[in-house]
Amino acid sequence: MIGVILGMAFGFLQLFLLIYAVRSLCTQRLKIWPFAVQFFCPFFGLALCALLQASQLLPCAVTMSTILIVGAVVCFVRYRLRETNRKKD
Numbered sequence: 001m002i003g004v005i006l007g008m009a010f011g012f013l014q015l016f017l018l019i020y021a022v023r024s025l026c027t028q029r030l031k032i033w034p035f036a037v038q039f040f041c042p043f044f045g046l047a048l049c050a051l052l053q054a055s056q057l058l059p060c061a062v063t064m065s066t067i068l069i070v071g072a073v074v075c076f077v078r079y080r081l082r083e084t085n086r087k088k089d
Contacts, residue, residue, distance in 0.1 A: 001056075002049070002053050002056055003049050003050055003053065003055075003056025003057065003058070003059035003060035003063070004056075004059050004060070004061050004063050005059040006045055006048060006049045006052075006056075006063075006065065007045065007049075007059060007061065007062065007063025007064045007067070008063055009045070010041050010042065010044065010045030010060075011041075011045075011064035011065075011066070011067030011068055011071075012062060012067060012071075013038075013041055013043035013048055014038045014042065014064070014067075014068060015067060015068055015071040015072075017034040017035075017037055017038035017041070018034070018038050018068075019071075020034045021034035021035050021038065021074065041064075042061075042064055044062060045064060046060060046061060
């Protein structure tokens with residue numbers, strides 16, 4: 001269970017940092033630190049999971065990956081819906 005909780009925490013943190021970095025890029029005020037920090041989120045999450053309970057590494061990794069994939073799909077769908085609504089107006 002601790003692997004899933006750590007995977008959720010670090011997965012959401014990485015997703016938040018990626019969204020924050022991409023939005024700063026879109027507004028032409030590029031911030032480098034979110035890109036750098038999000039790169040290390042999986043490493044720190046899996047290292048912490050290995051220290052606490054090594055048998056939970058797989059659930060931790062799967063949870064992090066799932067959150068990133070689902071988050072990317074949700075952001076993409078929201079963006080597409082917003083664009084189609086703008087074209088209708």
